[in-house]
Amino acid sequence: MKFGTIGTGWITDAFIDAAKSSENFMHTAVYSRTTDKANKFADKHSVRNVFTDIEQMAKSSEIDCVYIASPNSMHAEHAITFLKQKKHVICEKPIFSNVKEWEEAHQVAEENGVYLFEAMRNIHSPNFTSLKDNLGKIGNVRSMSLHLIQYSSRYDKYLQGENPNIFSAEFSGGAIVDLGVYPLSVAVALFGQPEDVSYFPVKLKSGVDGNGTLVLTYPDFTCTILCSKISNSYNACEIQGEQGTLIFDDAGEINNPRLFKTPSKEQVTLETVNKDNNMVFEIDQFNRIIETGDDHKYQELKNISYNVLSITEEARRQTGIVFASEK
C-alpha cells in the first residue's frame, strides 16, 4: 500500500514512523502548501514525490491511500478529493466537522469502492481490547468517569493574542472535538449510542470550548466525560460496576488497565501490549480491513465514528458552538 501524507506537523511524523512497522505500508508522497516545506518534509522522510497541489496528488499513481492530518475544518474537502480518485483515506480525528460532511464523504467512498477510516488510535489498541474483554467481570455498570485533560502549549499562544487553529471556530477546533473524542470513542465503542447527551462547556472568546463536561445517559448508568485544553489532570479513568471497577490511565492511550474486585478490593493487572507509538495498532487494523475486505469490522468502525461525531455535534448545538463552515 503506497501512501501519501497531508500535513507536516508532529502527528504526521508519528504516523509515518508507525507505518514503518507495517511491511505493507510504504510512504511515497508528501503534500504541503509550500514547496519549501514540502521538500524539507520529503527529504526528512526520504520520499521522492512532492506535491503542493492536492488535486494532482489525488490523481497520482504513486499513492493508493492518503493519511490526512490537516486542520479539522479541511478534512472533508481533502478526504473527498482523494476518495473521488479511488484512494483509500485515513483521516485524523475528529474525522469531520459535522455529520453532513461525514455522510457526504462516506457516500463518495462507497461510490468509488474505497475505504474511509478515522484515525482514532485508542480503540484499536490491545489495551482497549483487554478492557473490553474484562467488562463482564465488573457486573452491571453503574457509573463511568473518563477524561482527557491536557494543557495545550498552543493555549499560551492563544492567551498572547494569537488564534491557533485548534482554538479557532474557523478551523473547527475546541476541547470536545480535539480531546473529548478520545474518551467519547471509548464510551461509544463499549456501550454504543447513549439515550441522552448534555454538554457543559467553558467557552473561550474565540467561540469554541476550552474545556467541558459531557454527560452521556445510558439506560442503567451515566458516563461523565471531562475534556480540557486549558488545565491538567492527574486522575485515572474509571468504569464502575457492581462487582468491580476497571481503571486505566490516559484515555488517548489506555495505559495501565487494571481491575479492582468488589467487595474484596483485590487488584488484578490486565494484560497489556504497550508500544511507544500506539498508531501502529490502527495501521494494522486499517491494513487488515483493506486486505481482507472485513466489512463487519469496517461497519463497526463507521458506526463508532458516526455516533461520536453526532454526539459532539449535538453538544455543540446545545451550547452554541458553531464552526465557521456552518454559519
Ligand SMILES: NC(=O)c1ccc[n+]([C@@H]2O[C@H](COP(=O)([O-])OP(=O)(O)OC[C@H]3O[C@@H](n4cnc5c(N)ncnc54)[C@H](OP(=O)(O)O)[C@@H]3O)[C@@H](O)[C@H]2O)c1
Ligand atoms: N491522533 C493523534 O494523536 C493526534 C495528535 C495531534 C493532532 N491530531 C490531528 O491531526 C490533525 C492535524 O493536527 P495539527 O495540530 O498538526 O494541526 P495544524 O498544526 O493546525 O495543521 C496541520 C497541517 O495543516 C497545514 N496547515 C496549517 N494551517 C493551515 C491553514 N491555515 N490552512 C491550510 N493548511 C494549514 C500545515 O501543513 P503545511 O503547512 O505543510 O501545508 C500543518 O502541518 C488534526 O485533525 C488533529 O486533530 C491527531
